[in-house]
């Protein structure tokens with residue numbers, strides 16, 4: 305096993321351990337390997353070890369790597385900031401978008417999703433701590449946005465995504481993640497059938513898993 309493959313299996317074991325430690329079924333937590341800054345050759349190596357879902361932040365880099373890996377059955381997730389004039393390649397190349405935070409971008413992704421592909425899976429990004437440097441909507445904006453997004457035919461609304469501040473203590477991480485979980489429950493009470501909580505990175509995955517993450521986005525630890 306290569307170094308990278310070892311790191312992958314360490315992360316898989318960690319996820320399993322964290323899930324069991326808070327009485328969750330480990331199979332309910334999906335590992336999304338964040339491959340930003342990693343070359344296609346490393347992605348291929350990790351894919352060979354069985355990892356299928358990879359996430360990219362930087363669209364230009366992703367668009368260079370995706371064709372190099374066309375023979376691999378990779379599911380691509382977009383986790384970067386969305387720019388209005390760059391929605392088309394996102395709609396064409398990705399199965400999931402975790403960082404939607406406007407109706408305008410939602411409309412464009414729906415319109416630009418190619419015929420013949422299933423609807424694109426969407427998580428709406430929340431900014432629950434008001435950090436100016438992060439995108440995402442506030443909790444108040446969520447219900448009205450979801451109402452409108454729900455009408456778009458080529459989007460499939462799956463869930464919510466958030467990131468606590470990098471400086472957050474463990475207690476603060478729990479608070480932010482638990483808030484996101486509550487919001488998901490509230491939205492489902494209003495009739496949205498959301499099944500995904502995209503939360504948890506290398507530094508805060510334990511808190512995220514214990515608060516109900518269904519997808520963790522892990523880069524550095526792999």
Ligand SMILES: *Cc1c(COP(=O)(O)O)cnc(C)c1O
Pocket residue numbers: 338340361383384505506507521522523524525
């Ligand atoms: C980079 C990134 C990650 C992965 O973070 P690590 O700390 O490297 O695990 C997850 N989510 C988003 C949105 C990122 O930009």
